[in-house]
Amino acid sequence: MTPDSPPTVQQLLAFYLEAGVDCALTDAPVNRLTDPDLMPAAREAAPARPARTIPAGAATTPAQRTEAAAPEAAILSAREAARTAPSLEALRALLESFDGCALKSTATRLVFADGNPGARIMFVGEAPGREEDIEGLPFVGRSGKLLDRMIAAIGLDRTTAYIANVIPWRPPGNRTPTPQETQICLPFIQRQIELVDPDVLVTLGNPSTQTLLSTREGIMKTRGRWFDYDTGTRTIRAIATFHPAYLLRSPSYKRMAWLDLRAIAKALEQAKSPSA
DSSP states (O other), X not given: OOTTSOOOHHHHHHHHHHTTOOSOSSXXXXXXXXXXXXXXXXXXXXXXXXXXXXXXXXXXXXXXHHHHHOHHHHHHHHHHHHHTOOSHHHHHHHHHHOOSOTHHXXXXXXXXXXXXXXXXXXEEESOOOHHHHHHTSSSOSHHHHHHHHHHHTTTOOTTSOEEEESSSSOOGGGOOOOHHHHHHXXXXXXXXXXXXXXXXXXXXXXXXXXXXXXXXXXXXXHXXXXXXXXXXXXXXXXXXXXXXXXXXXXXXXXXXHHHHHHHHHHHHHHHHSTTO
C-alpha cells in the first residue's frame, strides 16, 4: 500500500482488531447516511442548538448516559438488589434483569460463575474476556485452561471449586473496567461470596485483589499473603495470587504462583481438620 492509496478491507479489519474492536453490537451494518433522522430535511426542521465540544471517544450509549448521570443511584440500586437475593439462582436472575451497569448493553451475555456452589474454595478474577462472553462461563479461554491446570495441581477441578469475576459482563474490547463500573458490580460479587461461603477465597490478579481485599498495594506485595475477608456473618481466609493471563505473559512468575497454591492447599487441609 502506497501512502496515498486507501487501505484494503483486510487492513482495516486488522486495524480495528488491534484497537480492540473484535465484536459487533448488531447483526447487520447500519448506514448512518441513510438514517431518516440524519436526512437534510430533518436537520433543517430541527431547532438550532448551541454548539458544544465533545471529547474524542466520548460517545455513549443510553445506558452509559443513565449510569453517568446518576452513578450513586446505580450503586445504591445494586446494593439494594444484591442484599435481597436469598440464593445464587436468585442473584443470577437479579443480574439478568439489572440495567444499572452500561456494560450489560455491550456484552453478549452474562458471565455469572462456573463450578460447584458448595465448594470450599472460590476463585475470583476481574472480568470476562471474548471467549467467556461467547460461552457465558468464566475462564474458558487460554487463561482458563491454565487456571484448570493450576487448581488440578492441588487436587481440585471445576467440580470441587467455584469460579467467578468481580465484573459479570465483558468490557468492550477487553478494556479495563472503570472504577464506577466496578463499584456498581461490587455488591453482586460480595453477595455471591457470602452465598457460596467458601473456606478459602482466592483473588486472581491486582484488580480483584484491590477491590475485594481493600488494599492499594500491587500484586507483587499482596500475593501469597493471607487476609481476612468479612462477609458480615463470617470471616473467610483470603489470599491473592497472579491472574492466569499474567502468567501466560510472564511465565517466570509461575514458580511464585505454585508457592501460593501450596499455601492454599495447606489452608484447605487445616480448615478440614477439627483441631484447626
